[in-house]
Amino acid sequence: MTASIGGSITSELGEPVSGISVKLVHEPTGSAFAKSSNETGQYQFEAVKAGGPYHLSVNTGRASTVKVESINLKIDESLTHDFVL
Numbered sequence: 869m870t871a872s873i874g875g876s877i878t879s880e881l882g883e884p885v886s887g888i889s890v891k892l893v894h895e896p897t898g899s900a901f902a903k904s905s906n907e908t909g910q911y912q913f914e915a916v917k918a919g920g921p922y923h924l925s926v927n928t929g930r931a932s933t934v935k936v937e938s939i940n941l942k943i944d945e946s947l948t949h950d951f952v953l
Contacts, residue, residue: 871941874912875950877905877926884909885953889927892916918943926951 873892877885888905892913905911916922920940925933934951941947 869918869943870915871918871943871945871947872912872914872916873922873924873939873941873947873949874910875948877909877911877951877953880952888929888951888953891925891927893923893925895921895923916941918945924949926953928953 877888879885884907886905886907886909890903890905890911892901893899894917901913903911903913918941921937922939922941923935923937924939925935927933934953936949939947
């Protein structure tokens with residue numbers, strides 16, 4: 869009973885941004901998972917427990933964080949969320 873969430877991180881010019889820290893947090897328990905975007909700007913969290921809510925945050929490295937809240941995942945769902953920095 870899992871799901872996945874992933875996407876791409878690009879610059880405002882559409883270029884992939886690698887090495888960006890992405891954090892997924894299960895809000896009720898505080899369980900946190902961290903990844904970094906790869907050389908093509910992609911990140912992926914596999915086998916995430918379905919349900920939620922979760923929040924997804926990206927640390928831009930410029931003293932700011934982009935955050936998406938209230939993500940609820942369905943069983944076998946593959947959610948895509950892209951970020952433009």
